[in-house]
Amino acid sequence: MSKRILYSRPDGKWAWRLEADNGQIIAVDGNQGYDNEADARSMADKVIGGTFAAAEKKIIRPR
DSSP states (O other), rough: EEEEEEEOOOOEEEEEEETTTTOOOOEEEOOOOBHHHHHHHHHHHHHHHHHTTSSOOOOOOOO
16 A cells, blocks of 8 residues: 655655555655645645646646
8 A cells, every 4th residue: 555654854844755555656745845744744635635636737848
């Protein structure tokens, strides 16, 4: 089963990542960090839970 992992970084910010069954990292918070655990949890749940499923899809290819 995949795992959503919340953790406190050395700089005091909170972060999250999603790991697959095999331990591979599927998604991360983009290294921005959050000021508190609740904000990190909320954003992870939104991304993982599909809140942003309707977001515009865009591909930028090199010229």
